[in-house]
Amino acid sequence: MKKFCAAAAIAVSLITGAALAGPTPAPANAYAYIGYPNNGQTLPAGKPFRVWFGLRYMGVAPRGVKYPNTGHHHLLIDTDLPSSFDEEIPSDRQHLHFGAGETETMLELPPGKHTLQLLMGDYTHVPHNPPVYSKKITVYVK
Numbered sequence: 001m002k003k004f005c006a007a008a009a010i011a012v013s014l015i016t017g018a019a020l021a022g023p024t025p026a027p028a029n030a031y032a033y034i035g036y037p038n039n040g041q042t043l044p045a046g047k048p049f050r051v052w053f054g055l056r057y058m059g060v061a062p063r064g065v066k067y068p069n070t071g072h073h074h075l076l077i078d079t080d081l082p083s084s085f086d087e088e089i090p091s092d093r094q095h096l097h098f099g100a101g102e103t104e105t106m107l108e109l110p111p112g113k114h115t116l117q118l119l120m121g122d123y124t125h126v127p128h129n130p131p132v133y134s135k136k137i138t139v140y141v142k
Contacts, residue, residue, distance in 0.1 A: 021085040026128030027069055030057040032118040039137040048106040051075065053098070053118055058132060063099030064123055071120040071128060073098040075105065076136075078114055085127040089119060097125065109141045 035052040043049045053073045061070035079094040091097050098105065116139060120132040127133075 021129035021131055022122055022126035024071070024122035024126065024128050025068075026071070026120070026130060026132050027057045028130060030055070030069070030120075030128075030132045032056075032073070032120055032132055032134040034116055034118060034134050034137055037116075037137070037139050039135075040139075042140045042142055043109075045111045045141050046108075048108040050104060051107050051116065052104045053102075054134075055103075055120070055132075058120070060101045060103060061123070062101040063097075063121075063125065066123045071122050071132065072101055073103070074119045074121050074125070075107075076115075076117040076119055077107075077109070080136075081117065081119060081131075081133060082127070085129070085131045088125045089121050089127065091125075097121075099125070109139075111141050114139050114141060 033054040035054045036050060037043060059070040060072060061067050063072055074089045075096040077094050077096065082089065089095055115136050117136040118134040120128055122128055
């Protein structure tokens, strides 16, 4: 009975996990990171600053290019990761899409405390399975 319960629990967790992520597989060890700016960094107000995107164990490909172990960056500004990873990432002021395969951008934010985080999307802007994202960093614009 214990073996059956354990197997059922594993099956439920696999099914649940699959339902919460997109259909495009990603390497289990893949991760994104923000190379610049650094967590806790203060940046000058009124001036654009460079945001540099990093990615390990995957490649970058533009939207619409379906190639194994690739995707493109989405920069999340002052927001959390989506509650579900099985839908297209929104495109708005808090979810910037880099569907041409860009690995950096210039960004200007109003004075204050801001968070930045990367989330990889597949060829249709849907997060991978498992989702590939960076740690959330905080920057201060003064």
